[in-house]
Amino acid sequence: MSVQSDVNAEMMTETLSGNQTAEEYAYLDRGGFSSEKFKIELRGLPKFYGIAELKKLMNQKLGLNTSKIKRPKNGSHWLYACFQNEEERTKAIAALNGYSWKGKSLIAEVAKPAPDPLVKKRKLEEDGIGQDKKKKEDDNRSQQQRLAEATTPYYNIPYEEQLQLKEKEIRNILMKFDNEIWKIAKQWRSKIEEQRKVHNGLSFQLLPIQKSPVTEGYRNKCEFTVGIDEETKFPTVGFRLGSYATGTVAVGPIQSLIHISENTKKAVLLFQDFVRKSSMAPFSPADYSGYWRYLTVRHSNHTGDIMLIVAIHPQKLSTEELDKIKKDLVEHFSSDESVACGIKSLYFELLIKRRAGEEAAKPTHLSGATHIVDTILNRQFRISPEAFFQINTAGAEILYQNAIEMSKVDKNTTVVDICCGTGTIGLCFAKHCGKVLGLELVAEAVKDAKANAELNNIENCQFFTGKAEDILPTVLARANEENVVAIVDPPRAGLHTRAVTQLRNTKKVKRLVYISCSPASAVKNFIDLARPSSKTLRGAPFIPVSAVPVDMFPHTKHVELAILFEREDEKSNAPENAEGTDKTNTETEMNVKYEHSDV
Known part of the structure; x- marks a missing residue:
């Protein structure tokens, strides 16, 4: 009997026992793809990992064909992975179960599809089971109140209190990051503890949260x-x-x-x-x-x-x-x-x-x-249907101005704008630095970035299309100046591990400003930027110097964070022969890629 047959038999048993009904699983045969149909549960995952890393392991190294990964909100040590058919699911279980990854032995098993939530809810209500405390509370709230709580959960909290809540949350996230660095970098512990006395428990400066200039009707x-x-x-x-x-x-x-x-x-x-x-x-x-x-x-x-x-x-x-x-x-x-x-x-x-x-x-x-067309810091930006643009224009001015001031750029600096989108950050930096090199995955966004440079008569910016982890060495090879500052504004999940590795291994990148709309998701990137040098991370680490939260999303729990990292002294922190290795391997690799690239 196949695995799917086992699952179907189990579902039928539950149907006969009255716990479930076939109607709750009818959606599986309704037509179209459902991520629930060929699902596995993957447990035993390491403490820190990225979804991009896991996808690379599954799809590239193990030759699997994952269609979707679903990580639960209440924990990161297990998740669901979904596949297109039974054959691919069986292959995945065989490859993943018992596989050693980051020092952990993975456990992969068949996951039973979830019952249709609409059918399940209706049946519970019909049976009088669904009238729990939460439902009674919902019944006492107006539709407008429920919608406001779902979209703007802080709508009834005074703005100053919202800022305090967000600043506290950012501090908690940064404390966890700081503690993780303390654990993995024994040689820095005395310095970290000394800095914590200065910065109220953190080893670097956390500036006060910056208010949004507009708190109502701000979404563009x-x-x-x-x-x-x-x-x-x-x-x-x-x-x-x-x-x-x-x-x-x-x-x-x-x-x-x-x-x-x-x-x-x-x-x-x-x-x-x-x-x-x-x-x-x-x-x-x-x-x-x-x-x-x-x-x-x-x-x-x-x-x-x-x-x-x-x-x-x-x-x-x-x-x-x-x-x-x-x-x-x-x-x-x-x-x-x-x-x-x-x-x-x-x-x-x-x-x-x-x-x-x-x-x-x-x-x-x-x-x-x-x-x-919209405007940020006196720069005009054309917006196409699919272009990324900060949803709070006035707040973006505050965020970008802070990033410019933190970066300490001058006319002798090349700014590398990673995940540049339509070029908003790089073009705002342009008049403060010598050159801007932007890279972005979405070709249409790069087209917009070039048009925006032309719209503003800016001539010291170039933009390139490709994955950051693939074209970053090639783009960095164009930075002739010794003083290179990286600006990173990645999607919510953070920067790909290979891109972080390449930033670490390119020693002419002296400073890095990391902008995150989901600081909790970016902690892994922060740790990899700051962890001690190794055979993989040959370049000296980036040490956090200061951070500033910016409230881009009033009345919600979300907050933007900008962190300035500065390169630690290469000689005192790189492992033996790391400097020579960086020179001979990393820069040679970059030059080879440059010769064979149309970037």
């Missing part, structure tokens, strides 16, 4: 879901009141939320009016029926211009039917009301359920401008 980008309002039963454009995993697909209106601008709210209502007049239903995540999916609104705080990206699931609509929808959208958003609220750009996007999840076609421009 929001993605709204189209669904059914559980109170009015009408199609509604807003935010989900919960997740599918908790058995919730209802959508609530966003008019009372304080972090969304008034013109964005007006644009949402205009689209909601269009959806309600349409004969097509919103997409249902319960059975994959329906059409309307999302509305993304991008809003320039400088000009007030708004860009809309309307996303639908096409189901079996013909090309002619899709063209009719596009034509109707253009007509609807050409009204005087649309113009009055600042809608200047309209795009259309198809989202389709595939075996490996959901795919989006490139947004199609329907009408108006192809870009909107």
Whole structure:
């Protein structure tokens, strides 16, 4: 009997015992790919590891084909990995079970698919089991209150108290990082303990949290879901009141939320009016029926211009039917009301359920401008539908200004902007340094970065496309100056381990400013930057000097953090022969890659 057959038999046994029902697992055969169908549980993971590292181990070293990794919020020593079919899952278990990774022996076993949360919740309610304390509390709260608590959990806390909570959380994260360095760097312990007396328990300076200049209506980008309002039963454009995993697909209106601008709210209502007049239903995540999916609104705080990206699931609509929808959208958003609220750009996007999840076609421009323009530190930036741009424009000015001051750049400095996006950070640095070299994975973002340089008449910036861990040596080879400062602003998960290694091993990088929107997720990067030299990390470590939190997300628990690292003295910290190895191996490797690269 196959593993899947065993799971099916177990589910059938539970069905007969009355604990579960076949209906709760019907979604597995509904059509389309479900990450629950061929899932394993992986336990015994090391204390510190990155998801990118684990994917590399599984997909590259062990030759597996992982479609999704799901790490639970309550722990990092186990997770679920999902595969496309039974054969790939069986292969994964055989390869991973008992495998030694980072000194830990992994345990891999079949994981039973979770029951459909919507079906499970409905049955519990029918049986009168779901009326627990949490549900009773929910019943006593208005829909607006539930939505506010989900999106802006600090909305009813005075702003100064919000700042205190965030500063305390940042200090706790940095204390854990500091303690980890104390454990792994015995030779620095006396110095760390001496510095902690100066910096209130930390071995480096933590500056006071920087306030957001704007605390209401600050978001310049929001993605709204189209669904059914559980109170009015009408199609509604807003935010989900919960997740599918908790058995919730209802959508609530966003008019009372304080972090969304008034013109964005007006644009949402205009689209909601269009959806309600349409004969097509919103997409249902319960059975994959329906059409309307999302509305993304991008809003320039400088000009007030708004860009809309309307996303639908096409189901079996013909090309002619899709063209009719596009034509109707253009007509609807050409009204005087649309113009009055600042809608200047309209795009259309198809989202389709595939075996490996959901795919989006490139947004199609329907009408108006192809870009909107916003301003940070007197620099103009064009924003395309898919471009990354800090969601709090005024807060970004505070963040970038702090990064510039921390970096101590001058006209003899080359700034390497890693994960540069559309070039916002690098272009803000440009007038303070000799040269900026930016690198970014998304080709469209690099195209925008080059256009932004031209828009601002900036000539000392170059931008390159590729993964940081792949092209960083090549880009660093272009930095002729001895004084090189790296600016790192990676995605939430942090920088790839290979990119950290290359930064460590390129000794002309003297300082590094690490900007993180999820400091807790970036701690592994912090540790690898600061850990003592080794055969892999040949260059001298980067030691944290100062950190500053910036409140980019008022009324939420999130906070941005910028940390300045400075290279420790090479001679006193590098292992024996490390300096020579760095010269002969790392720089030679970089020059070889440069000769064979079109970067």
